[in-house]
Amino acid sequence: MSWNQAGQISIKARKLYPWERESFEICLEGPWMRFYVNEAAYKYSVTAAGNYNTLYTLTPRNKVAMDPDKNGISLAAFTYDAASKKYSLKLGDIWANEYAGEKTAIKVELYKDGFWFFDGFKGEKEFTFDPAAGYEMSFAENELDTSKAVANLDDPNRGAKKYFVKWGFKRVGSISTDDFIKKGKTPKIEI
Secondary structure, eight states: OOOOOEEEEEEEOOOOOTTTOOEEEEEETTEEEEEEEEEEEEEEEEEEOOOOOOEEEEEEEOOBBBOOTTTSSSEEEOOOOOOOTEEEEEEEEETTTTTTEEEEEEEEEEEOSSSTOOEEEEEEEEEOOOOOOOEEEEEEEGGGOOOOOOOSSSSSTTTHHHHHHHEEEEEEESBOOOEEEEEEOOOEOOO
């Protein structure tokens, strides 16, 4: 036996942020057509009209926070100032206007480049900002939280002193979820 039906989706007007994507499915399972919401920025009420040419009408009700854009904040520069003995991390934010009135939290973890995969964790610090087109964080090693650091057993005079930062961010507010987005590590700098 075979079955066939036509299905369409009509979505009433709603506001989506540029990074938000929605996904729906209509599946024919034997003689029954089913509608599924895979990912949505709203709680929708769904009505179905028609038998063999079904129109699913979605009406947005309550906004649902979705994950922030992983590429919304990007690395601009990572530097070290020998005079002040401070590191500086500069980032750019393409969605600052959309997040106006909320907060952006950025976490940095400083590492000394080690042999193979034995990088030395120096400490971490979290910065909180009002959304802006750019963020600049300056910090010295003695300003970092070292509670998770392991005593460094290598010889400080041996080899080049290269450092890098692992960083990530989260959006704090109602627009997006507050999931932490890991962005990876910066290029290494020698001091």
